[in-house]
Amino acid sequence: MKKNTLGSLIWLRMMRFTHESNNLSNEFLKQFDLTTAQFDVLLQISIFEPITQSELAKKVTVTQGGISRMLTRLEQEQLIVRHQDWKTKFISLTPKGNEKLNNAFEAQLAFQSSFFDETLTKEEQKTLYKLISRVQKNSEQRSK
Amino acid sequence: MKKNTLGSLIWLRMMRFTHESNNLSNEFLKQFDLTTAQFDVLLQISIFEPITQSELAKKVTVTQGGISRMLTRLEQEQLIVRHQDWKTKFISLTPKGNEKLNNAFEAQLAFQSSFFDETLTKEEQKTLYKLISRVQKNSEQRSK
DNA sequence: AATTATCACTTTACTACTCAAATGATAATA
DNA sequence: TATTATCATTTGAGTAGTAAAGTGATAATT
Secondary structure: OOOOOOOHHHHHHHHHHHHHHHHHHHHHHHOOOHHHHHHHHHHHHHHHEEEHHEEEEOOOOOHHHHHHHHHHHHEEEEEEEEEEEEEEEEEEHHHHHHHHHHHHHHHHHHHHHHHHHHOHHHHHHHHHHHHHHHHHHHHHOOOO | OOOOHHHHHHHHHHHHHHHHHHHHHHHHHHOOOOOOOHHHHHHHHHHHEEEEEHHHHHOOOHHHHHHHHHHHHHHHOOOOOEEEEEEEEEEEEEEHHHHHHHHHHHHHHHHHHHHHHHOHHHHHHHHHHHHHHHHHHHHHHOOO
């Protein structure tokens, strides 16, 4: 019989949770005709616009190639614009993109929160946030 | 300016962490010629063998179609066997699969643990495990 | 002025997943 | 015995990601 470490048990739970909740979120966002990844991208753009593609790619942990395709799709649906300045493309939301994000925003945040609100007290959520933040910052460093 | 909820901040950190650490893990496991998903599948088989495909699919949160393809690849590399009994296929590790898993097991668990060992005390890890377990069990219920 | 370098972005080839329709082995029914 | 039903698994079509090679606009060098 193999012996687990505490860390490996945490890792497994987190992987399962993010996988499951990501699937549920994709299902939930269908009413807005968005995927979880698209929502994430639109939100980051709304916070940091105008933002370059490579900066955006880093924020949403996707490769350059990946963000290029995603933005092509979002541009086709007229949710964003790319304004080229020298060799850099600056991304902004269109009014249509802004409206779509605003429509989905509250519902999606309530949806995300529900996973924690249903199981943890406010104090426990604060603790969880502190711990996971430390862990995530470390893995972000290691990714470079 | 949009207002975040505590839950949405936790959600984002978790998504980022699992994405980043999954990428790092795939890189790490190249030395064993495995992906993170394959390691997970082999480990579940070793614990529950003989196990049917549909049970295995549930354990690793992948669809029936997905597990079918994964197992086809693992079978081609002779790491697993599928023994058909009536309409069900029971999956087991081959000696080769067992050996590959044993080779990778300790290293991979140490790798997974390192994300937490580098940032959290043992006590903090226990707390994190308790909290995330409650959250994950809830999302597992909701997935059904 | 022509060539070369730089660098953000795009594209190609590949992998791996999803959903849903098809397959195939057996059981139940007519 | 032929037909139909059942149900785990497979397959086809589509989507989304990766790594790495290609593109194109500008800057630097000769």
